[in-house]
Amino acid sequence: MQLRFHNSLTRRAEDFRPIDPAHIRMYVCGPTVYDLAHLGNARPVVVFDVLARLLRRVFPHVTYARNITDVDDKINARARESGEPIGAITARTTADFHADMRALNALDPDVEPTATGHIPEMIALCEKLIARGHAYAAEGHVLFSVGSFPEYGKLSGRSPEDLLAGARIDVAPYKRDAGDFVLWKPSDTETPGWDSPWGRGRPGWHIECSAMSWKHLGEVFDIHGGGHDLIFPHHENEVAQSVCAHGTQTMARYWLHNGMLLVDGEKMSKSLGNFLTVRDILARGPWAGEAFRYLLLRTHYRSSLDYSAAALDECKAELDDFYAMLARPAPEARTPRAMVDWVLEPLGDDLNTPLALARLRDLRTLENIANVGGSPAAVHARTPEAWHPVPGEARAAVLEAAQVLGLLWQDPAAWRQGGGDADVDAAIAARLAARAAKNWAEADRIRDALKAQDIILEDGPQGTTWRRA
C-alpha cells in the first residue's frame, strides 16, 4: 500500500518514501504537563495514533516517540501559584494525561521520553551548536544564531525579514539578532536548574524536542507531527537546531500538522468560558470517549474542527448503529480482505478518515442487509465489486478495519447496556406474558416504564433485547 501525505515542508501531497522501510520512525510533540488535557490536546494524539496504527499495518517495524515536557516555565508558574511541588504536578498531570488518552483508545507510543530525562543530550546539542558557530553563550544564556542558518524560515514559509518585521517581542540586550532564540537559560535558586558549562540553568522549549528525537530516532527520521500552531516558532526552531547540530540536510522528511479544534465556532479559551477538558467530555458517559474519537476522525485532520455537544451526541448515535449490528448474533465467517482494504484505502491518501468512515458505514449496511434483508444496490454503486451479502463477512471486515481507526473496540452488549446495573430481564418476561395474552396496554406500560429509565426494548425474530438510550 503506497501512502501519501501532505507535507508541510513542501506544502504538497507526496508519496511516502521511508528512509528505511524496515524501520519507520515518527516523532510527535507531546503535552506540557501542567494541567489537564483539553479537547485541542487530544486531536494530535488521536490523529497520530491512527497514523501509527496505519504505519504498523503497512511496515514491519515502527518506532513512534511522543515526549512529555516536564520542565517548562508554565509548570514553574503553576507551582508558585498553588504551592504544590513541581514533581507532584508533573507526575499527577502525566498520569491524568495517560488515563484520558487511553479513554480515547489511543495506544501508548513506543517511547515516551521526558525532558528532565534528557538534560545531558540538550547540553550536548548546545555544545555542538556553539562549536559549529550556530549558537553563542551570553549572560548565562545560550542562544541560537538565526543568521547562521540561511534556511531558517523554510518550514513556516517565512523570510527572516518577515519574521523580523512581525516580531512583537522585546529584544533582550544580550541577543545578537532579534530573531535569536533561547536554547538554555539561567535559573535562580527558586527555579529548577541543572549544572551546565554556562552555570546552573534550564533548557528552552525547542531544544527539548531536538534532543529527545535525536536520542530515540536518530539525526534524521521519517515523520514529525504536531499541531498546526507549532509550525512557528517551535518546529522551525527544532529544524534549525537539529540540522545545524548534526550537519544534516533535514531533520524529518515529512512534517504533518493537524488543524485546530474550535468549540462552538470559537477558539477555546478560559476567558470565553468555552474551555473544555477531555475529562469534561468523558464525564458525559461511558460512551463519550469513543464518541469523541469518532468526532475527531469524521473531519479530515488538516481541517479545523468545530466541537459541539450536539455533534458529540450525533457521533454516539452513529456508534449506536454500529454496535447494534455487532450485537446481533452472526455466524463465524472469513474476513474478506478486499472489503478491509477498500475501507482502509483512503487512509493511505493523506489520512482521509472521513471517507474511510463512510465506507465503514457501507459495510455495516451490507451486513445489516445480509441479516435483516434489503437491497445492496445502493452500496454496490460505490464498492469496487458487487459483494454479495453473506452473514458475518462484512461484520468481520468492519471489525478489522475499525482496529486501524481505533474504533469499535468495546463489547457491544456493554456499549448498549452499560452505564449502571439494571435488571430488566424480569420486566421483559412480564411484558412477554402480557403480549402472549394480547394485553397490549400492559405490555406498553412495561415498555414505557423502562423507557422512562432510558432503557429501550427491541423486539426481534430472536426475542427481545434491550439497550440504553
Added chain:
RNA sequence: GGUCCGAUGGCCGAUUGGUUAGGCACGGGACUGCAAAUCCCCCUAGGGCGGUUCGAUUCCGCCUCGGACCUCCA
C-alpha cells in the same frame, strides 16, 4: 500590517474538468399488535465577480467572509 489555509445542502462532511459520496435532522414507505432496530424512497447543495474551456463546484485572477501563525499554544 505580513505569511499561509479555508468557504460544498437545515447541520456535519468526502470525491470530482462532464447526472455534487456518505452521515445526521426532516418527510414518506416496508416490517411490527404498536414501537424500536433494520431496509427502501425522499431531501439534489459548491460565498460573490470575472477568466480559461465545448463544458468549471473542480484550474486561474480579484473580492468578501472565516481561521491559523507572526518568538515558548495541540
